[in-house]
Amino acid sequence: MTTFESIAPQLESLAIEVPSWAYGNSGTRFKVFGTPGTPRTVAEKIADAAQVHRYTGAAPTVALHIPWDVSDDYAALRRYAEGLGVGLGTVNSNTFQDDAYKFGSLTAADPAARRQAIDHHLRCIEIMDATGSRDLKIWLADGSNYPGQNDLRQRQDTLAESLAEIYAQLGDEQRLVLEYKFFEPAFYATDVPDWGTSYAHVAALGDRATVCLDTGHHAPGTNIEFIVMQLLRLGKLGAFDFNSRFYADDDLIVGAADPFQLFRILFEVVRGGGLDPEAGVAFMLDQCHNVEDKIPGQIRSVLNVQEMATRALLVDRDALAAAQAANDVLGANAVLMDAFYTDVRPSLASWRESRGLPADPMAAFAASGYLQQIAADRVGGTQAGWGA
Ligand code: AOS
Ligand code: ZN
Numbered sequence: 001m002t003t004f005e006s007i008a009p010q011l012e013s014l015a016i017e018v019p020s021w022a023y024g025n026s027g028t029r030f031k032v033f034g035t036p037g038t039p040r041t042v043a044e045k046i047a048d049a050a051q052v053h054r055y056t057g058a059a060p061t062v063a064l065h066i067p068w069d070v071s072d073d074y075a076a077l078r079r080y081a082e083g084l085g086v087g088l089g090t091v092n093s094n095t096f097q098d099d100a101y102k103f104g105s106l107t108a109a110d111p112a113a114r115r116q117a118i119d120h121h122l123r124c125i126e127i128m129d130a131t132g133s134r135d136l137k138i139w140l141a142d143g144s145n146y147p148g149q150n151d152l153r154q155r156q157d158t159l160a161e162s163l164a165e166i167y168a169q170l171g172d173e174q175r176l177v178l179e180y181k182f183f184e185p186a187f188y189a190t191d192v193p194d195w196g197t198s199y200a201h202v203a204a205l206g207d208r209a210t211v212c213l214d215t216g217h218h219a220p221g222t223n224i225e226f227i228v229m230q231l232l233r234l235g236k237l238g239a240f241d242f243n244s245r246f247y248a249d250d251d252l253i254v255g256a257a258d259p260f261q262l263f264r265i266l267f268e269v270v271r272g273g274g275l276d277p278e279a280g281v282a283f284m285l286d287q288c289h290n291v292e293d294k295i296p297g298q299i300r301s302v303l304n305v306q307e308m309a310t311r312a313l314l315v316d317r318d319a320l321a322a323a324q325a326a327n328d329v330l331g332a333n334a335v336l337m338d339a340f341y342t343d344v345r346p347s348l349a350s351w352r353e354s355r356g357l358p359a360d361p362m363a364a365f366a367a368s369g370y371l372q373q374i375a376a377d378r379v380g381g382t383q384a385g386w387g388a
Protein backbone atom coordinates (compact mmCIF):
# COMPACT_ATOMS: atom_id res chain seq x y z
CA MET A 1 0.00 0.00 0.00
CA THR A 2 1.39 3.37 -1.02
CA THR A 3 0.37 6.31 1.19
CA PHE A 4 -0.19 9.92 0.16
CA GLU A 5 2.45 11.04 2.68
CA SER A 6 5.07 8.84 1.02
CA ILE A 7 4.47 10.29 -2.45
CA ALA A 8 3.90 13.96 -1.51
CA PRO A 9 7.59 14.96 -1.97
CA GLN A 10 7.42 13.88 -5.62
CA LEU A 11 4.33 16.01 -6.14
CA GLU A 12 6.22 19.07 -5.00
CA SER A 13 8.52 18.82 -7.99
CA LEU A 14 5.68 18.50 -10.51
CA ALA A 15 5.82 21.80 -12.42
CA ILE A 16 3.32 22.48 -15.19
CA GLU A 17 4.12 25.08 -17.82
CA VAL A 18 1.24 27.18 -19.09
CA PRO A 19 1.03 28.55 -22.66
CA SER A 20 0.76 32.30 -23.22
CA TRP A 21 -1.77 31.70 -26.00
CA ALA A 22 -4.27 30.10 -23.64
CA TYR A 23 -5.06 33.56 -22.21
CA GLY A 24 -5.94 35.09 -25.57
CA ASN A 25 -9.25 34.65 -27.36
CA SER A 26 -9.58 31.50 -29.41
CA GLY A 27 -12.23 29.68 -31.33
CA THR A 28 -12.78 27.79 -34.52
CA ARG A 29 -12.82 28.91 -38.11
CA PHE A 30 -16.51 29.65 -37.54
CA LYS A 31 -16.22 32.16 -34.69
CA VAL A 32 -13.84 33.54 -32.09
CA PHE A 33 -15.75 34.93 -29.11
CA GLY A 34 -14.26 37.83 -27.17
CA THR A 35 -14.28 38.03 -23.38
CA PRO A 36 -14.00 41.23 -21.31
CA GLY A 37 -10.57 41.41 -19.68
CA THR A 38 -8.75 39.37 -22.29
CA PRO A 39 -5.05 40.38 -22.42
CA ARG A 40 -3.95 42.85 -25.07
CA THR A 41 -0.22 42.43 -24.57
CA VAL A 42 2.25 39.73 -23.66
CA ALA A 43 2.66 41.45 -20.29
CA GLU A 44 -1.05 41.00 -19.57
CA LYS A 45 -0.89 37.35 -20.65
CA ILE A 46 1.97 36.79 -18.21
CA ALA A 47 0.05 38.58 -15.46
CA ASP A 48 -2.86 36.17 -16.00
CA ALA A 49 -0.53 33.17 -16.07
CA ALA A 50 0.96 34.33 -12.78
CA GLN A 51 -2.50 33.99 -11.25
CA VAL A 52 -2.51 30.29 -12.12
CA HIS A 53 0.75 29.82 -10.23
CA ARG A 54 -0.40 31.98 -7.35
CA TYR A 55 -3.42 29.77 -6.67
CA THR A 56 -1.94 26.35 -7.51
CA GLY A 57 1.76 26.72 -6.67
CA ALA A 58 2.34 24.29 -9.53
CA ALA A 59 2.66 26.43 -12.68
CA PRO A 60 5.92 28.35 -12.30
CA THR A 61 6.67 29.05 -15.99
CA VAL A 62 4.93 30.47 -19.06
CA ALA A 63 5.69 29.32 -22.60
CA LEU A 64 5.96 31.95 -25.32
CA HIS A 65 4.98 31.74 -28.99
CA ILE A 66 7.03 33.82 -31.39
CA PRO A 67 5.95 36.14 -33.02
CA TRP A 68 2.63 36.13 -31.16
CA ASP A 69 4.40 37.34 -28.02
CA VAL A 70 6.14 40.44 -29.28
CA SER A 71 8.52 42.39 -27.08
CA ASP A 72 11.29 44.83 -27.89
CA ASP A 73 13.15 43.80 -24.73
CA TYR A 74 12.89 40.13 -23.79
CA ALA A 75 15.35 40.49 -20.89
CA ALA A 76 13.02 43.12 -19.41
CA LEU A 77 10.06 40.82 -20.03
CA ARG A 78 11.87 38.12 -18.09
CA ARG A 79 12.42 40.49 -15.16
CA TYR A 80 8.77 41.54 -15.31
CA ALA A 81 7.66 37.89 -15.20
CA GLU A 82 10.00 37.15 -12.31
CA GLY A 83 8.55 40.13 -10.48
CA LEU A 84 5.17 38.41 -10.75
CA GLY A 85 6.63 35.15 -9.42
CA VAL A 86 6.92 33.21 -12.69
CA GLY A 87 9.63 32.45 -15.22
CA LEU A 88 9.58 32.40 -19.00
CA GLY A 89 9.69 28.86 -20.33
CA THR A 90 9.67 27.16 -23.69
CA VAL A 91 9.92 29.30 -26.80
CA ASN A 92 7.60 27.99 -29.52
CA SER A 93 8.54 28.90 -33.07
CA ASN A 94 5.92 29.71 -35.68
CA THR A 95 6.41 28.96 -39.37
CA PHE A 96 2.78 28.35 -40.20
CA GLN A 97 1.23 31.76 -40.76
CA ASP A 98 3.38 33.53 -43.34
CA ASP A 99 2.57 33.37 -47.04
CA ALA A 100 6.18 32.36 -47.62
CA TYR A 101 5.42 28.98 -46.03
CA LYS A 102 2.55 27.97 -48.29
CA PHE A 103 4.54 25.00 -49.56
CA GLY A 104 6.60 24.33 -46.47
CA SER A 105 9.08 25.93 -44.11
CA LEU A 106 12.02 23.85 -42.84
CA THR A 107 11.16 21.23 -45.47
CA ALA A 108 10.55 23.67 -48.34
CA ALA A 109 12.13 23.06 -51.71
CA ASP A 110 12.23 26.84 -52.21
CA PRO A 111 15.55 28.03 -50.74
CA ALA A 112 14.15 31.47 -49.84
CA ALA A 113 11.26 30.02 -47.81
CA ARG A 114 13.59 27.58 -46.10
CA ARG A 115 16.10 30.35 -45.31
CA GLN A 116 13.33 32.47 -43.78
CA ALA A 117 12.22 29.55 -41.63
CA ILE A 118 15.74 28.76 -40.41
CA ASP A 119 16.40 32.43 -39.65
CA HIS A 120 13.18 32.58 -37.66
CA HIS A 121 14.47 29.76 -35.46
CA LEU A 122 17.83 31.46 -35.03
CA ARG A 123 15.93 34.55 -33.85
CA CYS A 124 14.02 32.34 -31.41
CA ILE A 125 17.34 31.16 -29.98
CA GLU A 126 18.42 34.79 -29.45
CA ILE A 127 15.15 35.36 -27.61
CA MET A 128 15.81 32.27 -25.49
CA ASP A 129 19.20 33.73 -24.53
CA ALA A 130 17.41 36.80 -23.21
CA THR A 131 14.50 35.02 -21.53
CA GLY A 132 16.64 32.28 -20.00
CA SER A 133 14.48 29.63 -21.71
CA ARG A 134 15.81 26.10 -21.98
CA ASP A 135 13.68 24.72 -24.79
CA LEU A 136 13.03 25.66 -28.40
CA LYS A 137 9.90 23.83 -29.44
CA ILE A 138 9.30 23.25 -33.13
CA TRP A 139 5.97 22.21 -34.56
CA LEU A 140 5.77 22.26 -38.33
CA ALA A 141 2.62 22.60 -40.40
CA ASP A 142 4.64 21.33 -43.38
CA GLY A 143 3.07 18.68 -45.53
CA SER A 144 1.02 18.05 -48.63
CA ASN A 145 -2.60 17.53 -49.55
CA TYR A 146 -2.31 15.27 -52.57
CA PRO A 147 -0.29 12.19 -53.46
CA GLY A 148 2.51 13.19 -55.79
CA GLN A 149 2.42 16.84 -54.68
CA ASN A 150 5.79 16.57 -52.93
CA ASP A 151 8.84 14.35 -52.96
CA LEU A 152 8.36 12.85 -49.51
CA ARG A 153 11.93 11.60 -49.20
CA GLN A 154 13.50 14.83 -50.33
CA ARG A 155 11.59 16.76 -47.70
CA GLN A 156 12.95 14.52 -44.95
CA ASP A 157 16.49 15.18 -46.18
CA THR A 158 15.84 18.92 -46.35
CA LEU A 159 14.31 18.89 -42.88
CA ALA A 160 17.35 17.09 -41.46
CA GLU A 161 19.65 19.75 -42.93
CA SER A 162 17.50 22.61 -41.62
CA LEU A 163 17.29 21.14 -38.12
CA ALA A 164 21.05 20.56 -38.04
CA GLU A 165 21.68 24.25 -38.78
CA ILE A 166 19.31 25.30 -35.98
CA TYR A 167 20.67 22.74 -33.51
CA ALA A 168 24.22 23.99 -34.11
CA GLN A 169 23.21 27.41 -32.79
CA LEU A 170 21.85 26.17 -29.46
CA GLY A 171 23.73 27.04 -26.28
CA ASP A 172 25.07 24.25 -24.06
CA GLU A 173 22.06 24.46 -21.73
CA GLN A 174 19.47 24.78 -24.48
CA ARG A 175 17.45 22.03 -26.16
CA LEU A 176 15.51 21.52 -29.37
CA VAL A 177 12.16 19.77 -28.93
CA LEU A 178 10.45 18.47 -32.06
CA GLU A 179 6.68 18.01 -31.95
CA TYR A 180 4.78 15.64 -34.23
CA LYS A 181 1.17 15.63 -35.43
CA PHE A 182 -0.50 13.14 -37.70
CA PHE A 183 -2.55 15.58 -39.77
CA GLU A 184 -3.79 19.17 -40.04
CA PRO A 185 -3.24 21.50 -41.78
CA ALA A 186 -1.85 18.98 -44.28
CA PHE A 187 -4.42 16.32 -45.04
CA TYR A 188 -2.41 13.78 -47.02
CA ALA A 189 1.18 13.69 -45.76
CA THR A 190 2.60 15.63 -42.83
CA ASP A 191 6.39 15.89 -42.75
CA VAL A 192 6.65 15.12 -39.02
CA PRO A 193 3.56 12.96 -38.55
CA ASP A 194 4.54 10.58 -35.77
CA TRP A 195 6.89 9.95 -32.86
CA GLY A 196 9.09 7.70 -34.98
CA THR A 197 9.85 10.46 -37.48
CA SER A 198 10.46 12.96 -34.71
CA TYR A 199 12.69 10.44 -32.94
CA ALA A 200 14.69 9.74 -36.12
CA HIS A 201 15.44 13.45 -36.50
CA VAL A 202 16.28 14.23 -32.88
CA ALA A 203 18.40 11.08 -32.55
CA ALA A 204 20.47 12.24 -35.53
CA LEU A 205 20.87 15.72 -34.04
CA GLY A 206 22.27 14.78 -30.64
CA ASP A 207 21.68 14.63 -26.90
CA ARG A 208 20.04 18.04 -26.64
CA ALA A 209 17.31 17.22 -29.12
CA THR A 210 14.18 15.44 -27.89
CA VAL A 211 10.58 14.69 -28.85
CA CYS A 212 7.47 16.63 -27.80
CA LEU A 213 4.36 14.52 -27.39
CA ASP A 214 1.13 16.49 -27.81
CA THR A 215 -1.64 14.27 -26.48
CA GLY A 216 -4.09 15.51 -29.13
CA HIS A 217 -1.87 14.61 -32.07
CA HIS A 218 -2.64 10.93 -32.56
CA ALA A 219 -5.18 8.90 -34.44
CA PRO A 220 -8.16 7.81 -32.32
CA GLY A 221 -7.39 4.63 -30.45
CA THR A 222 -3.62 5.16 -30.36
CA ASN A 223 -2.01 3.76 -27.22
CA ILE A 224 -0.31 6.99 -26.16
CA GLU A 225 1.11 5.57 -22.94
CA PHE A 226 3.06 3.05 -25.00
CA ILE A 227 4.74 5.93 -26.84
CA VAL A 228 5.46 7.62 -23.50
CA MET A 229 7.07 4.42 -22.25
CA GLN A 230 9.19 4.01 -25.38
CA LEU A 231 10.41 7.60 -25.51
CA LEU A 232 11.35 7.54 -21.82
CA ARG A 233 13.11 4.24 -22.36
CA LEU A 234 15.11 5.86 -25.18
CA GLY A 235 15.84 8.99 -23.14
CA LYS A 236 14.08 11.13 -25.74
CA LEU A 237 10.87 12.37 -24.13
CA GLY A 238 11.55 16.10 -23.86
CA ALA A 239 8.10 17.54 -23.40
CA PHE A 240 4.38 17.03 -23.26
CA ASP A 241 1.81 19.32 -24.78
CA PHE A 242 -1.15 18.32 -22.62
CA ASN A 243 -4.72 18.77 -23.75
CA SER A 244 -7.65 16.51 -24.48
CA ARG A 245 -9.56 15.64 -27.55
CA PHE A 246 -12.84 14.06 -28.48
CA TYR A 247 -12.28 14.13 -32.24
CA ALA A 248 -9.04 15.62 -33.59
CA ASP A 249 -6.67 18.28 -32.25
CA ASP A 250 -9.38 19.77 -30.03
CA ASP A 251 -7.03 21.45 -27.50
CA LEU A 252 -9.61 21.04 -24.72
CA ILE A 253 -8.78 20.90 -21.01
CA VAL A 254 -6.41 18.04 -20.20
CA GLY A 255 -8.16 15.21 -18.43
CA ALA A 256 -11.59 16.43 -19.52
CA ALA A 257 -12.25 13.94 -22.29
CA ASP A 258 -10.58 10.81 -20.94
CA PRO A 259 -9.26 11.00 -17.37
CA PHE A 260 -8.33 7.31 -17.47
CA GLN A 261 -6.06 7.88 -20.45
CA LEU A 262 -4.35 10.72 -18.60
CA PHE A 263 -3.87 8.38 -15.65
CA ARG A 264 -2.32 5.70 -17.87
CA ILE A 265 0.01 8.25 -19.46
CA LEU A 266 1.09 9.60 -16.09
CA PHE A 267 1.60 6.11 -14.72
CA GLU A 268 4.12 5.44 -17.53
CA VAL A 269 5.75 8.78 -16.69
CA VAL A 270 6.11 7.67 -13.07
CA ARG A 271 7.21 4.17 -14.11
CA GLY A 272 9.83 5.59 -16.48
CA GLY A 273 11.30 8.10 -14.00
CA GLY A 274 9.85 11.02 -15.95
CA LEU A 275 8.85 12.94 -12.83
CA ASP A 276 12.46 13.22 -11.69
CA PRO A 277 13.65 16.74 -12.57
CA GLU A 278 16.86 15.21 -14.00
CA ALA A 279 14.77 13.40 -16.62
CA GLY A 280 14.15 16.81 -18.21
CA VAL A 281 10.54 16.23 -19.19
CA ALA A 282 8.64 19.53 -19.57
CA PHE A 283 4.96 19.20 -18.67
CA MET A 284 3.31 21.84 -20.76
CA LEU A 285 -0.31 22.64 -21.46
CA ASP A 286 -1.22 23.36 -25.08
CA GLN A 287 -4.83 24.39 -24.87
CA CYS A 288 -7.36 26.92 -26.01
CA HIS A 289 -10.37 28.06 -24.01
CA ASN A 290 -13.01 28.93 -26.57
CA VAL A 291 -16.06 29.26 -24.37
CA GLU A 292 -14.93 28.86 -20.75
CA ASP A 293 -13.05 31.53 -18.76
CA LYS A 294 -9.37 31.19 -19.54
CA ILE A 295 -7.65 31.54 -16.16
CA PRO A 296 -10.03 29.12 -14.39
CA GLY A 297 -9.63 26.82 -17.41
CA GLN A 298 -5.89 26.82 -16.85
CA ILE A 299 -6.22 26.32 -13.08
CA ARG A 300 -8.58 23.38 -13.73
CA SER A 301 -6.02 21.90 -16.14
CA VAL A 302 -3.12 22.17 -13.70
CA LEU A 303 -5.26 20.54 -11.00
CA ASN A 304 -6.30 17.75 -13.37
CA VAL A 305 -2.66 16.90 -14.08
CA GLN A 306 -1.80 17.13 -10.40
CA GLU A 307 -4.71 14.91 -9.36
CA MET A 308 -3.97 12.26 -11.96
CA ALA A 309 -0.22 12.33 -11.22
CA THR A 310 -1.11 11.72 -7.57
CA ARG A 311 -3.19 8.69 -8.48
CA ALA A 312 -0.38 7.41 -10.71
CA LEU A 313 2.09 7.81 -7.86
CA LEU A 314 -0.26 5.88 -5.58
CA VAL A 315 -0.03 2.71 -7.67
CA ASP A 316 1.41 0.01 -5.42
CA ARG A 317 4.39 -0.80 -7.60
CA ASP A 318 5.56 -3.76 -5.50
CA ALA A 319 2.12 -5.37 -5.60
CA LEU A 320 1.92 -4.68 -9.33
CA ALA A 321 5.32 -6.25 -10.00
CA ALA A 322 4.39 -9.31 -7.94
CA ALA A 323 1.11 -9.76 -9.79
CA GLN A 324 2.81 -9.29 -13.16
CA ALA A 325 5.54 -11.80 -12.29
CA ALA A 326 2.87 -14.33 -11.31
CA ASN A 327 0.94 -13.68 -14.51
CA ASP A 328 -1.95 -12.71 -12.31
CA VAL A 329 -3.77 -10.82 -15.04
CA LEU A 330 -6.75 -9.62 -13.04
CA GLY A 331 -4.68 -9.01 -9.92
CA ALA A 332 -2.28 -6.74 -11.81
CA ASN A 333 -5.15 -4.90 -13.43
CA ALA A 334 -6.82 -4.45 -10.03
CA VAL A 335 -3.69 -2.85 -8.55
CA LEU A 336 -3.75 -0.24 -11.29
CA MET A 337 -7.51 0.35 -11.05
CA ASP A 338 -7.40 0.70 -7.25
CA ALA A 339 -5.09 3.67 -7.66
CA PHE A 340 -7.14 5.11 -10.51
CA TYR A 341 -10.34 5.02 -8.48
CA THR A 342 -8.78 6.66 -5.41
CA ASP A 343 -10.26 10.09 -4.70
CA VAL A 344 -7.14 12.09 -3.94
CA ARG A 345 -8.85 15.47 -3.70
CA PRO A 346 -9.17 15.62 0.12
CA SER A 347 -5.49 14.67 0.58
CA LEU A 348 -4.41 17.25 -1.99
CA ALA A 349 -6.54 19.94 -0.33
CA SER A 350 -4.84 19.39 3.06
CA TRP A 351 -1.43 19.16 1.40
CA ARG A 352 -1.99 22.49 -0.32
CA GLU A 353 -3.01 24.15 2.93
CA SER A 354 0.09 22.77 4.64
CA ARG A 355 2.10 24.59 1.98
CA GLY A 356 0.29 27.91 2.37
CA LEU A 357 -1.89 27.43 -0.72
CA PRO A 358 -5.68 27.49 -0.92
CA ALA A 359 -7.27 24.08 -0.40
CA ASP A 360 -9.54 24.78 -3.37
CA PRO A 361 -7.67 26.90 -5.94
CA MET A 362 -10.72 27.19 -8.22
CA ALA A 363 -12.89 28.64 -5.43
CA ALA A 364 -10.12 30.89 -4.12
CA PHE A 365 -9.49 32.37 -7.55
CA ALA A 366 -13.21 32.89 -8.17
CA ALA A 367 -13.48 34.72 -4.83
CA SER A 368 -10.49 36.95 -5.59
CA GLY A 369 -12.41 39.19 -8.00
CA TYR A 370 -9.49 39.15 -10.48
CA LEU A 371 -11.70 38.47 -13.52
CA GLN A 372 -13.97 41.37 -12.65
CA GLN A 373 -10.95 43.58 -12.08
CA ILE A 374 -9.32 42.88 -15.45
CA ALA A 375 -12.67 43.32 -17.20
CA ALA A 376 -12.89 46.78 -15.67
CA ASP A 377 -9.22 47.68 -16.20
CA ARG A 378 -8.52 46.39 -19.68
CA VAL A 379 -10.53 48.77 -21.76
CA GLY A 380 -9.48 49.68 -25.29
CA GLY A 381 -6.72 48.16 -27.35
CA THR A 382 -6.91 44.91 -29.27
CA GLN A 383 -7.51 41.69 -27.43
CA ALA A 384 -4.92 38.99 -28.04
CA GLY A 385 -6.02 35.90 -29.84
CA TRP A 386 -4.63 32.58 -30.93
CA GLY A 387 -2.48 33.59 -33.85
CA ALA A 388 -2.19 37.29 -33.12
C1 AOS B 1 -0.26 22.50 -33.33
O1 AOS B 1 -1.21 21.75 -33.58
C2 AOS B 1 0.60 22.27 -32.21
O2 AOS B 1 -0.09 21.70 -31.14
C3 AOS B 1 1.59 23.36 -31.75
O3 AOS B 1 2.08 23.04 -30.48
C4 AOS B 1 1.11 24.77 -31.81
O4 AOS B 1 2.23 25.61 -31.88
C5 AOS B 1 0.28 25.19 -30.64
O5 AOS B 1 -0.82 24.34 -30.54
C6 AOS B 1 -0.21 26.62 -30.70
O6 AOS B 1 -1.50 26.66 -31.10
ZN1 ZN C 1 1.09 21.25 -29.42
Ligand code: ZN
Nearest residue numbers: 214216217249
Ligand atom coordinates in the same frame (compact mmCIF):
# COMPACT_ATOMS: atom_id res chain seq x y z
ZN1 ZN D 1 -1.92 20.80 -31.71
